[in-house]
Amino acid sequence: MxxxxxxxxxxxxxxxxxxxxxxxxxxxxxxxxxxxxxxxxxxxxxxxxxxxxxxxxxxxxxxxxxxxxxxxxxxxxxxxxxxxxxxxxxxxxxxxxxxxxxxxxxxxxxxxxxxxxxxxxEFYFGAGRGSGNLLYVTVSTGIGAGIIIDGRIYRGAGGGAGEAGHMVISPGGPLCGCGRKGCLESLASGTAMAVRAAELVSAGRGKAILREAGDNPAALTAASVARAAGAGDPEAAGIISEAGAYLGMGLANLINVLNPDRLVMGGGALEAGSLFWDSMAGELAARALGPALGDVTVVKSVLGxxxxxxxxxxxxxxxxxxxxxxx
Ligand SMILES: [Zn+2]
Missing domain, CATH: 3.30.420.40 (ATPase, nucleotide binding domain)
Known part of the structure; x- marks a missing residue:
């Protein structure tokens, strides 16, 4: 070689x-x-x-x-x-x-x-093949994005483009790691789901979720929420569908601004199951403008x-x- x-x-x-x-x-x-x-x-x-x-x-x-x-x-x-x-x-x-x-x-x-x-x-080797304008969004402990316009990474004036996790979705919403309130990341990330679960537990609810964390409130994670939801717990399902809906709102905003032909979703939070995905997709379809929605194909990362x-x-x-x- x-x-x-x-x-x-x-x-x-x-x-x-x-x-x-x-x-x-x-x-x-x-x-x-x-x-x-x-x-x-x-x-x-x-x-x-x-x-x-x-x-x-x-x-x-x-x-x-x-x-x-x-x-x-x-x-x-x-x-x-x-x-x-x-x-x-x-x-x-x-x-x-x-x-x-x-x-x-x-x-x-x-x-x-x-x-x-x-x-x-993803653009060259994965779920973005054949695309020209691609938006990649990863949801795990945080939320990040990469934007490809006409086949090139869009970095912005100072290299700071793509901070999709810090779009303000709910003014006065929960505190974000960046110090501001109501960012997408504070509402829809894996960390956000764990925080919502901890809030429920400290209010004396969320018993099924707490059980998935070994009855240790400090061990609550998005995975405990996902497991409880998978076992049919309505409180856990509520946390996941709310986070998914907020994610869909953020994605709709991005699609309306960027008009990509492909949206590739990655990150561990997608493991939260089909409820998270369906709730995200439903909100996205309800909030994105028709033409932009018609142009975009939403897919999961294939490279993981x-x-x-x-x-x-x-x-x-x-x-x-x-x-x-x-x-
Ligand atoms: Zn933020």
Whole structure:
């Protein structure tokens, strides 16, 4: 293999690295724990080690890798290659990740945020194939988005585009992690569902949900809510359908503004089951404007946990001038 690239998906808990050929086919892949607590230098050293490992496993020498793409939790400056104060990488403050990784590996490095790259991964290799204007929304502990317009990531003036989780949906609503009130993330994320459950429990209700958390209020999660709903508990079902409806409102707003042809949904909260999805889809259909609704196909991610990695591969291929074949 003489022209290949490396993709790295850097997360708060794991580093996922792969070597791919010029069509994005993976030749070797490896996952290791991030160990973010040990600080940026240790993590950068560990990333470089995974890069050497996939090269070794695929049998390629140092000169054969044309570029390395890496996705990182934000906020970050994509153009400068610097990760700011990332809540998912504790202790990372203004880390020049791109340049440090280039020094550590000797390969040209291209950096972008994880949601943008998940969108790019789905666009080229997943549920977004054949699309031209794609919106990717991930719902897990938080809510993030990646926007692709005319085949390119839309980053905005300062690289901050795609913060769909902080659209205000309910003025005066619950407090969000960003310090403001009523953001989509405070109403529709996995964290939001866990908070609603905790509120019920502290009001002396939500017995079935609490049982799913081992009768420990501190252990309540969105998964406890989903399990209770699956067993037929109406309070749990109420939490899930309300969160799904708020998500549908947010998505309708985005569809009305962006008029995408494809909306790809990812993230662990979709595991909350068909109730969450149906409630989201119902609200979306009720609130999106007819023409925009008619243009969009709503699908689940097909790459799942691989979307960020495949986006990093796509970024590397794109950046070294290997324009990807688009179906
Ligand atoms: Zn917010």
């Amino acid at each position: 003489n022209r290949c690239v490396v993709g790295v998906d850097l997360g708060g808990t794991k580093i996922y690295t792969a070597l791919a050929d010029s069509r994005g086919r993976l030749a070797a892949e490896v996952r290791v724990p991030t160990g973010a607590r040990e600080g940026p230098e240790a993590v950068i050293g560990r990333i470089a080690e995974t890069v050497r490992r996939v090269m070794r496993e695929a049998g390629v020498g140092p000169g054969a890798v044309a570029a390395l793409g890496i996705g990182s939790p934000g906020p970050l400056d994509q153009a400068a290659g610097v990760v700011y104060n990332s809540p998912n990488l504790r202790g990372w403050i203004n880390v020049p990740l791109r340049d440090r990784l280039r020094e550590a590996t000797g390969i040209s490095v291209f950096l972008d945020n994880d949601a943008n790259l998940a969108a790019l991964g 946990g691989k979307s960020g990695l495949m986006g990093a591969v796509a970024l590397a291929l794109d950046s070294c001038g290997k324009r990807l074949p688009k179906e």
